[in-house]
Amino acid sequence: MQNSSPPPGAVVIGMDPHKRSVTIEVMNSDEQVLDGGRFNTDSDGFTRMLAHVAAYPERVWAIEGCAGIGRHVAARLITAGESVVDVPAKLSYRVRLLTAGNGRKTDDTDAHSIALIGVRVTGLRPVVSNEQIELLRVLVDRRRMLGEEHTRKISQVHRLLLELIPGGAKIYLSARQARKLLSPVRPKDPAGKARKQLAMELITDLEKVYTRTKQADKDLLAALAETGTHLTELHGIGPTGAAMLLVEVGDITRFPDHNHFASWTGTAPIDASSGDTVRHRLSRGGNRQINRVLHTMATVQLRNPTEGRAYYDRKKRDGKSSMEAMRCLKRRLSDIVYRTMLTDLTQPAATGPGGQPGDDSDSSATGSQPTTGSSDKPLPGPATTQPTRPLPAAS
Numbered sequence: 001m002q003n004s005s006p007p008p009g010a011v012v013i014g015m016d017p018h019k020r021s022v023t024i025e026v027m028n029s030d031e032q033v034l035d036g037g038r039f040n041t042d043s044d045g046f047t048r049m050l051a052h053v054a055a056y057p058e059r060v061w062a063i064e065g066c067a068g069i070g071r072h073v074a075a076r077l078i079t080a081g082e083s084v085v086d087v088p089a090k091l092s093y094r095v096r097l098l099t100a101g102n103g104r105k106t107d108d109t110d111a112h113s114i115a116l117i118g119v120r121v122t123g124l125r126p127v128v129s130n131e132q133i134e135l136l137r138v139l140v141d142r143r144r145m146l147g148e149e150h151t152r153k154i155s156q157v158h159r160l161l162l163e164l165i166p167g168g169a170k171i172y173l174s175a176r177q178a179r180k181l182l183s184p185v186r187p188k189d190p191a192g193k194a195r196k197q198l199a200m201e202l203i204t205d206l207e208k209v210y211t212r213t214k215q216a217d218k219d220l221l222a223a224l225a226e227t228g229t230h231l232t233e234l235h236g237i238g239p240t241g242a243a244m245l246l247v248e249v250g251d252i253t254r255f256p257d258h259n260h261f262a263s264w265t266g267t268a269p270i271d272a273s274s275g276d277t278v279r280h281r282l283s284r285g286g287n288r289q290i291n292r293v294l295h296t297m298a299t300v301q302l303r304n305p306t307e308g309r310a311y312y313d314r315k316k317r318d319g320k321s322s323m324e325a326m327r328c329l330k331r332r333l334s335d336i337v338y339r340t341m342l343t344d345l346t347q348p349a350a351t352g353p354g355g356q357p358g359d360d361s362d363s364s365a366t367g368s369q370p371t372t373g374s375s376d377k378p379l380p381g382p383a384t385t386q387p388t389r390p391l392p393a394a395s
Contacts, residue, residue: 010058014087014115016107017041017063017070023107024049026056027115036111041073050080062087062118064110066127067248078129085124087114125254132227133250136243139220143240146213153202153209160199164192175206229344234336235306236297245337248290252341261338266291267331282327291330294337298329308333 011034016023019041026035034056039049053059061077063070066086074084096105096113118124157178162168164185169178182200187193220239224232224246231242255261262268266286301308308329315325 010060011056012115012118013053013056013059013061014111014113014118015061015063015070015073016110016114017065017073018107019069019072021045022049022073023111024053025108025111025115026053026059027112027119029119031116031119033112033115036108038107046073046076059083060085060118062114062124063127064092064114065089066125074127075129078127084127085118086127087117087124091117091121123254125250128251130250132223133247135223136220136227137247139216139223140240140243140247143213143216143220146209146216150206150209150213153206157199157202157206160195160202164195164199175203175210178203178206230340231337231344234297234333234340235304235308236300236333237293237337241293241296244289244293245341248287249341252338252345255338258335258338262331262334264290265294265334265337267294267327267334269327269331282323294330294333297333298326301329301333302326 011026011028014025014027021038021040023038024036025033027033035053037049037052039045039052059082061074061082061084063074063077063084064087065071066074066084068089070086074086077084092110092113095116096109099113099116154173158168158173161178161181164187165181169181179200182196182203185196187196217239220243224239224242227246229242229246231237231245232239237245252261255264259268263283264286266283266288268283268286270283298308302312311332312325312329315328316322320328
C-alpha cells in the first residue's frame, strides 16, 4: 500500500469540490490554516488555483469524493503532476460534526474538515492515473446507462400494450415479441392509432438499445481481457460485475486483510450482542454497488449445484435462517473475491487446484470444502496503515 501521509514539511490542501467551483484550505502539519480560497473549475480558474498554492511546493491535495463529484478536478491535478488522496464523504461529515459541534454544511467548513483529515489520518487512498481502470469505468457507466434506458423503455411499452391489448403482455418481453404482439392490432380511434405509433417508436428504440448493448458487452469483455483478471472465472460474476469490482476497489492492497475488505463490501455482520445473548445483525453500510454484485453472485450460485449452494445448505442445517445463511454465503464470497484479486496482483500467471488461478489454499469459489468460520466474524478492528503481507506497490 502506498503511504498517503504527507512528507515532513508538506502542507495539505483540503478541497470541497463542485461542478463549477472548488473551495480549498491550506493546512500545515500543526493544523494551522495558512491559506484558502474559492476558484472556478474552468481553465482560467484552475490555473489561478495552481498559481495561488505555488508558494507551497511540498503539498498534498486531499479531495472529497474522488470517485464521484471530485473526480474531474482530481484527474486534472494528477495530469498536472500533483499528489492527490481521496477523502470519503462519510469521514469528512464525522470530522465536521466533531469539530464544529453541529452538522451545518458550508463550503468553508467542508474544506476545513477535509484538510484536517488529510493531516490527521494515515492510509487514505492515493488517487493514481490508471488508463485501464478509467476505460473500465467509462465502459461500466455506458453499460449501466444502456440497462437503465432499456428498463425505462420496456416499462413504457408495457403500459401502452396494456391499453392496446386486453391483459397486456408478459413481464419478460423482448422488442421482437412486442412487435409481433402489436402488428395485428388495428385501433380505430385517433388516440388508439397514436398510442400504437408511439409503441412502435419505442420498440424501434429498444432494438437500437439491444444493438448498442451487444457492442458494449463486447467492448467490456475486450477491456477485461487486457487486465488479466480472473474474476470472471468465479461462478456468478459476469463482465459487468468484474469490471465494477476492478473500478471500485482500485488497489486491492489498501485492504490489510479479507476482514477489512468484507467490511468495505458490507458483508461483515455487525456485532449486536448484549449480556449473555450473542448475535450479529446485517450491515447496511459498505459499498452498496459491490454488495449488489456479491448478492447477484450468491443468487446465481444458489440456483445451480455449486459449492455456494452446498455451503448455504450446510448453514441451514446448522440452524441458521435463510437470511442468515445468505449473509454467511455473501461474506464467504467476499473472501473469495478478495483472495482472487490479491492473487491476480501477486501471481498473475499461476494456477492452483480447482482451476482457481494462483490459489493454493484448501478453499476456492469452486472448491470442495469452503472454510466456514470467517463468515460469522463481525466487523474488524481499525486497519493498520500497511498490509499484513509484503506486496508490490500499486502502479
